[in-house]
Amino acid sequence: MSEIKxxxxxxxxxxxxxxxxxxxxxxxxxxxxxxxxTYREKKSVACALNDLRxxxxxxxxxKGVYRYIVKQRKPSKEQVMWxxxxxxxxxxxxxxxxxxxxxxxxxxxxxxxxxxxVVRSYENGTYRLIDRVxxxxxxxxxxxxxxxxxxxxxxxxLALREIARARASVERANTLIEQAESDADxxxxxx
Numbered sequence: 001m002s003e004i005k006x007x008x009x010x011x012x013x014x015x016x017x018x019x020x021x022x023x024x025x026x027x028x029x030x031x032x033x034x035x036x037x038t039y040r041e042k043k044s045v046a047c048a049l050n051d052l053r054x055x056x057x058x059x060x061x062x063k064g065v066y067r068y069i070v071k072q073r074k075p076s077k078e079q080v081m082w083x084x085x086x087x088x089x090x091x092x093x094x095x096x097x098x099x100x101x102x103x104x105x106x107x108x109x110x111x112x113x114x115x116x117x118v119v120r121s122y123e124n125g126t127y128r129l130i131d132r133v134x135x136x137x138x139x140x141x142x143x144x145x146x147x148x149x150x151x152x153x154x155x156x157x158l159a160l161r162e163i164a165r166a167r168a169s170v171e172r173a174n175t176l177i178e179q180a181e182s183d184a185d186x187x188x189x190x191x
Contacts, residue, residue, distance in 0.1 A: 008048045014030045016068055028042065055071075089128050
């Protein structure tokens with residue numbers, strides 16, 4: 001695990017340790033755990049705890065006593081669609097309504113599952129899982145699209161370098177032409 005560098009991140013880790021032990025804590029407890037000694041450092045802990053409280057990660061039980069609460073993450077739109085698909089037959093409209101997605105997104109998601117052989121589509125516009133699959137398959141279309149974007153950027157960078165080289169060559173040629181014209185105007189000829 002990489003080392004936490006931000007002060008708030010270090011406060012969060014210390015608070016999480018108290019949570020794992022099932023204990024509440026104070027700002028002084030966190031400062032001691034972090035090895036802080038000066039008033040200024042301890043005051044910073046109190047400010048960080050206040051920020052974490054506003055972010056919903058820490059609950060203030062009473063003045064000076066806190067409890068770390070594990071923040072529940074909202075499921076992604078794909079996870080919501082997957083859950084509904086596992087419950088039975090779904091339609092594009094059903095997924096749009098339940099997962100709050102655009103029609104194009106629901107269609108793309110279902111087409112990816114069709115391509116992977118995970119779902120079957122029926123004439124009435126419904127989709128069903130072919131077999132009971134617990135884990136949602138990865139959307140390989142995204143990876144393919146990102147790979148295409150990276151390759152396009154690489155090709156564009158190469159083309160821009162070639163254009164820069166060509167432009168430099170044209171500028172050198174123009175300079176030589178201007179110099180030759182200037183020499184010709186002055187009556188000098190190259191031998």
